[in-house]
Amino acid sequence: MKELRILYLYPDILDLYGDIGNIKVITYRLEKRGFKAVVDTYSINDDKPDFESYDLIFAGGGADNEQQILSQDLIKYKEDIKKAVDKGVFFLLICGAYQLFGKYYKGVDGEIIPGLEIFDYYTEANPDRSKRCIGNIIIETNLDGEKVKVIGFENHCGQTYDIKSTFGQVLFGNGNKFNDSSEGYMTDNVIATYLHGPLLSKNPELTDFIIKKCLKRKYNEDVELEKLDDNFENLCRNQLFERFLENK
Template sequence: MLTIGWLYPQLMNTYGDRGNIMILQRRCEWRGIGVEIKNLDLGFKIDDLRVCDLLFMGGAQDRQQKIVSEDLFKKADVLTRMIKDGTPGLYICGAYQFLGKYYKEANGTIIKGLGILDLYTENPGTNKPRLIGNVIIEIQDLRFKMYEEKNHKSSIVNRKSSALVGFENHGGRTYLGKGLKPLGKVLHGFGNNGKDKTEGVMYKNSFGTYLHGPILPKNPNFADLLIKCALEKKYKKSIELSLLDDSLEYRAHQAVLKKQNYHAWRF
């Protein structure tokens, strides 16, 4: 049984973000794992956050982001403790920026972040282009590899891609502090800032990224990693998820790789 907390579904839901929640929910259900989705909207009770085993938060327009930040600051202590404690979570785009120290708007205004992670984001101004397009990043973290061995024996699944694919659309450029690991290395697209080839951030079981699309449908191993982490943290033991037929998921994944002329990236 997992409780998935969706932070601000009404406000932080711009690029089909709810697809990520649907993926987590269905992939649990198909395996007989009970799921409860908690919608943590503006003014939610702090206890509703505390009981969550897995967190998700999406991106939004600036106006919505400002409304959310006021509310989220009131709950920052609990969220910080959960993230530092290893509660798994996926934070997309605006939510990812929130985890950092600050966001500097195009007009120079500084919006304070939650300061949970040592990173910051700056928008270089409206005369600089937004970073938009398909993204492919290479993952080195072995946790994403969870199924590879089995796969060689299984004919139904093809989980050999070591890439994550998605679509990015952001004005802000994010820079990671020295101690922080990116989620992946940019093979195609811009990533955190279009310069240093890093994309996203990994901290314990929390992941920040600019990839939407949404990210989880076309990268089911990422969805499963989040589910596995959540179950293992909750039940304090190692957990093996049963295999699902992901052939369609990987066809969609491959279609993006092919579109950008990357073929069969493997571990």
């Protein structure tokens, strides 16, 4: 039986906005097709994980003060994580995790939380604490040449700059900054984004894209994914596209 090994970073700390749903959706879509999902977790005080041995590494968003506690822990593994990225392990990073993988995060009072410096972008908090990018968001991304709309919910005060390759173009919502045209960061094996929702819950095509990518790398073959019953997902997408794109 084919399997994917997933490492879920700090599930008990980066646990806001239902980001855990991403793991549930991936697991669901793997198991429905007879594949196995092995989900390991890592958090503070656990043994050091073998990052390179995983097919997919996931981390979500958390509360500000808890995020500070863990950034000191995460930075111990900077080199190991960098190696895993270079080796092609797929990284899915949401919100706080997206920021932590960049150069740094500059808070409202100017304090700098150093990032892992794995990617070149950096994030600065919006000076007005009460102003956050909050709301439903729809972007258009390019998955292996196919244009796909991705829908989620953003809630961040961080404004992320210096993005070399974006995850998608904003059709509705803010993106990396207030009123930005681009959202997130994407390379061949990385998707880093502000989209909660959780991201994968309403975007089955994106989920399958990630699954396919991971399976291809692991088994060195194109794995054909069986079609699933996405009736609710399609109804949900159509309803929300109509609501946010057509009444814009």
